[in-house]
Amino acid sequence: MTPAEHDGSDLLAGFSAIVRRDLLLAWKRPGDALNPLVFYAMVSTLFPLATGPSQQQLLLNGPGVLWVAALLATLLALNGLFVSDYEDGSLDQLILSPQPLPLLVLGKSVAHWLTTGLPLVLVSPVIAMTFSLPTEITGILLLTLTLGTISLSLLGSIGAALTVGLNRGNALLSLLILPLAMPVLIFGARTVSLAVAGDATSSGVYFLAGYCMLNLSLAPFATAAALKISNE
Amino acid sequence: MTGLLSADRLRLYRGDRCLIRDLSFALNPGELLLVEGANGSGKTSLLRAIAGLLPLDQGEIHWRGKATRLHRQELSAEMSWLAHRLGMKYDLTLVENLRFEARLRGAKWHDQESLLRRLGIDRLTRLPLRALSAGQQRRVALARLILSASGLWLMDEPFTNLDVAGHDLVLELVREHLRDGGLCVVASHQSFDIGAPTRRVTLQ
Numbered sequence: 001m002t003p004a005e006h007d008g009s010d011l012l013a014g015f016s017a018i019v020r021r022d023l024l025l026a027w028k029r030p031g032d033a034l035n036p037l038v039f040y041a042m043v044s045t046l047f048p049l050a051t052g053p054s055q056q057q058l059l060l061n062g063p064g065v066l067w068v069a070a071l072l073a074t075l076l077a078l079n080g081l082f083v084s085d086y087e088d089g090s091l092d093q094l095i096l097s098p099q100p101l102p103l104l105v106l107g108k109s110v111a112h113w114l115t116t117g118l119p120l121v122l123v124s125p126v127i128a129m130t131f132s133l134p135t136e137i138t139g140i141l142l143l144t145l146t147l148g149t150i151s152l153s154l155l156g157s158i159g160a161a162l163t164v165g166l167n168r169g170n171a172l173l174s175l176l177i178l179p180l181a182m183p184v185l186i187f188g189a190r191t192v193s194l195a196v197a198g199d200a201t202s203s204g205v206y207f208l209a210g211y212c213m214l215n216l217s218l219a220p221f222a223t224a225a226a227l228k229i230s231n232e
Numbered sequence: 233m234t235g236l237l238s239a240d241r242l243r244l245y246r247g248d249r250c251l252i253r254d255l256s257f258a259l260n261p262g263e264l265l266l267v268e269g270a271n272g273s274g275k276t277s278l279l280r281a282i283a284g285l286l287p288l289d290q291g292e293i294h295w296r297g298k299a300t301r302l303h304r305q306e307l308s309a310e311m312s313w314l315a316h317r318l319g320m321k322y323d324l325t326l327v328e329n330l331r332f333e334a335r336l337r338g339a340k341w342h343d344q345e346s347l348l349r350r351l352g353i354d355r356l357t358r359l360p361l362r363a364l365s366a367g368q369q370r371r372v373a374l375a376r377l378i379l380s381a382s383g384l385w386l387m388d389e390p391f392t393n394l395d396v397a398g399h400d401l402v403l404e405l406v407r408e409h410l411r412d413g414g415l416c417v418v419a420s421h422q423s424f425d426i427g428a429p430t431r432r433v434t435l436q
Contacts, residue, residue: 010338017335021321021328028323028360089317096283097336098309232286 014099015107022111032080033115040073040120044127055132062131063192066141067148070120071185074149075174077116078156081108082164082227091164091231101227102220109157109220117149137195140205147208148188154219155180161226183211235259236296237282237384237415243290244274244281251277255291257431259417262410264428267419269435275419276316278435279386282417283313295384312382314390318369319376322362326353326372329361333376344379351375351401366393374405385409385416
C-alpha cells in the first residue's frame with residue numbers, strides 16, 4: 001500500500017478499527033470499565049449518609065460532590081489507557097502503523113469515554129436523586145457531565161501517555177492532569193449549582209463546550225507526541 | 233551508498249554507552265540483512281532505530297532514497313515489525329486480532345485458513361491468545377507479518393520459543409519473502425544460512 005492511497009475513508013478505517021477493538025476488549029473485561037462506575041456511585045451515595053439528611057445541605061453540596069466523584073472516577077480509569085498496549089507491544093505496532101497516530105489516539109480516547117465516561121453520565125440522574133436535586137436540572141446535569149467527562153478523557157490521555165513507561169505513574173498522572181482538569185470541575189459544579197438555584201446556566205455550558213472542543217482538537221496531537229517519547 | 237533501504241554512518245547511544253558507531257549498509261530487493269551480536273549488544277536498538285521508534289544520535293536512514301526521519305509514513309506503509317513482544321491483545325482471539333490488523337491497514341479481512349493451517353494455528357481460532365503457548369503466540373505474530381503484505385520485514389529474534397519445525401518455517405517464509413522481491417532485516421544471536429544474498433552486521 002502506498003501513502004497515496006490514504007484517502008479519507010482509509011483514515012476513518014483506522015479510527016473505527018481501534019474504537020471497535022477497544023470496545024471489544026472492554027466487553028471481554030467488564031471489570032475494568034465497571035470499576036470507575038462503582039467508585040462514582042459509592043462515593044456519591046455515601047456522602048449524604050455521612051453529612052446527614054438535611055435537604056438544605058444536600059442541595060448545597062450535591063453538585064460539588066457529584067463533580068468531584070466524577071473527576072476522581074475518570075482519573076481512576078485513565079491509568080490503564082495505554083499501559084496494556086505498552087506491555088504487550090501493541091503500542092509499538094500502533095506507532096508504526098501507516099495510520100496517523102493522533103487519529104488512533106483519538107480513537108482510543110473515544111472508546112475510553114464510551115466505556116467509562118458515558119455510563120457515569122447515564123447513572124448521574126439516579127445519583128442526583130439521593131441529593132434530592134430537582135428533576136428539572138437533569139438535562140443540564142447530563143449536558144455538563146457529558147462535556148466535562150469528554151474533556152477529562154482527552155486531557156487524561158495526555159497524562160496517561162506521558163506516564164506510560166513509568167512503574168507507578170498513577171500519582172504522577174493525577175498531579176499532571178489535575179491543574180488542567182480544574183476548569184472543568186469549577187465550571188461544571190458551578191453550572192449545576194446555578195441550575196439548582198434556578199439561575200441562567202448558558203455561560204457555564206458554553207465554557208465547557210469550548211473547553212471540550214479545544215481538547216478534542218489539541219489533545220490527540222499532544223498525546224501522540226507524548227507516546228512517541230515515552231515509548232523510546 | 234544506494235539501495236532500497238540504506239543507512240549512512242549511524243550512531244546510537246543508550247545512556248553514555250555507544251552501541252552503534254558509524255554503521256552503514258545498503259539493502260536491495262531480495263536481500264537479507266543479518267544483525268548479529270551478543271545479548272545487550274544493541275541488536276534490538278538498531279532495529280527500533282530503523283523502524284523509527286528510537287531516534288538516532290547521528291546518521292540517516294533512507295527508504296526509497298528519502299530520509300525516513302522526514303518521510304516516516306512512506307516507510308511505515310511498507311514495513312512490518314516482528315518484535316520480542318507479541319504486539320497483539322491477549323484477551324482477543326487470533327481472528328479478532330488479525331481482523332483488527334487488516335482494518336488498521338485499510339484492508340478487508342477474509343478467511344485465511346490456508347495460511348493459518350500452514351502456520352499450524354488453524355485449530356486455535358476460538359481461543360484468546362492468552363490461552364496459547366508461547367510458540368503458538370509466536371506463530372500468530374508470523375501470521376500478522378505475512379498478512380501485512382509489506383515489502384520490508386524487521387524481525388527481532390524470530391526463532392524465540394519456536395520448535396524445530398517452527399524454526400524451519402521461519403527460514404522458509406523469509407526465503408519466500410526474499411524471492412518475491414522483499415527485504416528482510418533479522419536480528420538474531422544465532423547465525424543461519426538462507427541461501428539468499430545476505431549482508432551481515434556484527435555488533436560488538
